[in-house]
Each structure stands twice: as C-alpha cells, then as structure tokens.
Amino acid sequence: MRxxxxxxxxxxxxxLSAVLLVLTVLTLVFFSVFGTLDGYPGDPSRCGPDNVPPWWPDGLPR
Structure with missing residues (x-):
C-alpha cells in the first residue's frame, strides 16, 4: 500500500496568510473597541449628534 x-x-x-489574518483581526478589534476616528482629517464633522447629515431629506427616515 502506498x-x-x-x-x-x-x-x-x-x-503571508498569517500576516493578513492578524491584520484583519487587529483591524476588527480596533474598530469594535474605538469605533471610527473622531476628528480624523477626512471627517468634516458636519453631522449632528444623531449622526444625520444636514442635507438629509425630511421625507426619509433618520
């Protein structure tokens, strides 16, 4: 028998697979613990405390 x-x-x-897995897990943990980056330069901070943009139509649910 062979x-x-x-x-x-x-x-x-x-x-490579291990590195990608670790980076994915760390990214998920970071965003689940800290959320999005408040005050990040790409965040214009135009949304109010309810997180609804000022241009949101009144006819759509918020």
Missing part, C-alpha cells in the same frame, strides 16, 4: 504525502503550501504562502 503512503500519501501531505502537500503543504510553501512557507511564504503560510506566512
């Missing part, structure tokens, strides 16, 4: 040899991906693929 023995089957397990084929594993090369170490570079495993290392």
């Amino acid at each position: 023995r089957r040899i397990a084929v594993l991906p090369c170490p570079e693929v495993l290392r």
Whole structure:
C-alpha cells in the first residue's frame, strides 16, 4: 500500500496568510473597541449628534 504525502503550501504562502489574518483581526478589534476616528482629517464633522447629515431629506427616515 502506498503512503500519501501531505502537500503543504510553501512557507511564504503560510506566512503571508498569517500576516493578513492578524491584520484583519487587529483591524476588527480596533474598530469594535474605538469605533471610527473622531476628528480624523477626512471627517468634516458636519453631522449632528444623531449622526444625520444636514442635507438629509425630511421625507426619509433618520
């Protein structure tokens, strides 16, 4: 009977996959703990405390 040899991906693929997994987990943890970045330069801070933009139509639910 022949023995089957397990084929594993090369170490570079495993290392890249591990790095991507760690970065994804850290990103999810960061945003779940801290939320979005308040005061970030890309945030114009035009939304009020209820987070509804000033241009939001009155006919749509908020």
